[in-house]
Amino acid sequence: MRTRMLRLLAPAILCLGLSAPAAATSVVAVENVRAFQETVSHQNSTRTVLVLRPEVATGSAPPPVFVLLHFLDGSSSEMANLIEISKLVRDRGAWVLLPQAIEGNWNHTPNLADSLGGLGAIDLHAGLIGFSAVDDVGFLAKMIDTLTARHGLDAHRVYMGGYSNGALMTVRFACERPEKIAGGAVVGATMRNTQAPKCTPSRAVPMLYINGSADQVAPYAGGPTSLSADAALAFWVQANGCNPTPQTSTLPDTAPDGTTTQRRAWRDCAEGVGVDHYTVQNGGHTWPGTIDFTPSLGKASQDFQATDVIWDFFMQYSR
Numbered sequence: 001m002r003t004r005m006l007r008l009l010a011p012a013i014l015c016l017g018l019s020a021p022a023a024a025t026s027v028v029a030v031e032n033v034r035a036f037q038e039t040v041s042h043q044n045s046t047r048t049v050l051v052l053r054p055e056v057a058t059g060s061a062p063p064p065v066f067v068l069l070h071f072l073d074g075s076s077s078e079m080a081n082l083i084e085i086s087k088l089v090r091d092r093g094a095w096v097l098l099p100q101a102i103e104g105n106w107n108h109t110p111n112l113a114d115s116l117g118g119l120g121a122i123d124l125h126a127g128l129i130g131f132s133a134v135d136d137v138g139f140l141a142k143m144i145d146t147l148t149a150r151h152g153l154d155a156h157r158v159y160m161g162g163y164s165n166g167a168l169m170t171v172r173f174a175c176e177r178p179e180k181i182a183g184g185a186v187v188g189a190t191m192r193n194t195q196a197p198k199c200t201p202s203r204a205v206p207m208l209y210i211n212g213s214a215d216q217v218a219p220y221a222g223g224p225t226s227l228s229a230d231a232a233l234a235f236w237v238q239a240n241g242c243n244p245t246p247q248t249s250t251l252p253d254t255a256p257d258g259t260t261t262q263r264r265a266w267r268d269c270a271e272g273v274g275v276d277h278y279t280v281q282n283g284g285h286t287w288p289g290t291i292d293f294t295p296s297l298g299k300a301s302q303d304f305q306a307t308d309v310i311w312d313f314f315m316q317y318s319r
Contacts, residue, residue, distance in 0.1 A: 033055065054095075080098055085098075212282070241271075248265075
């Protein structure tokens with residue numbers, strides 16, 4: 001069985017809504033999935049992208065793409081292994097692009113003065129590399145354009161999602177470059193309170209959120225720098241012009257893991273998009289359906305596979 005250790009960050013950084021599993025060095029092999037590395041140059045820097053693709057094409061149409069963003073201080077391969085994303089490639093015929101953030105940290109906030117209580121501006125890597133100058137939005141847009149063209153991928157079915165730090169980067173990208181993606185997925189994060197007033201997407205973006213009610217890293221009720229889960233969902237419901245009354249349901253409680261999950265789905269939105277929210281009651285800072293989380297990060301629901309739920313949501317939409 002695979003083994004991984006996950007660690008919590010220092011308390012001040014915990015308030016940023018971020019966490020990081022420890023190092024892994026390669027992608028776990030899965031039958032009929034090929035892993036290779038690409039490079040994309042941006043801002044006079046050459047950056048790496050881990051690519052996972054089916055060994056055999058599943059049809060004649062250009063394949064869809066999942067851009068998957070890793071957690072704080074993580075790597076592309078760690079993220080791939082943590083949620084076993086190769087199974088999606090094998091079973092659904094998707095290509096997965098896993099770009100690497102500089103120093104393991106996505107520049108997910110548009111406001112350099114994103115403050116944390118009395119500590120002032122917090123920039124985890126500014127002292128090392130002048131991190132605030134890193135244009136991750138531009139890099140991700142260029143990566144999408146470059147690799148979809150290079151490999152004949154479906155530019156109308158490019159989706160982005162992430163966990164924790166990568167989830168916050170997904171939110172920023174959906175705000176600033178919505179024309180590049182056909183949907184976004186956010187796991188273990190909400191939305192920066194400085195992001196909301198700057199977020200004016202030029203088109204409606206289907207968005208899916210998964211949050212644990214007992215998440216101590218990205219609190220469900222929000223924190224000094226982040227909106228609550230409900231406020232983040234309310235933002236996207238309004239931005240996407242949805243009927244404010246959601247459809248509600250409870251997922252079958254199939255596993256004795258101490259969690260239950262409620263789903264809210266907003267429809268009748270502008271441009272035919274949707275917004276979904278999965279609230280894992282008693283769930284922690286975890287990716288449902290995976291088991292490689294330490295108890296300190298809370299419970300991981302085994303009642304559903306977050307990766308499958310996300311992909312099913314994505315497959316309803318193209319741009």
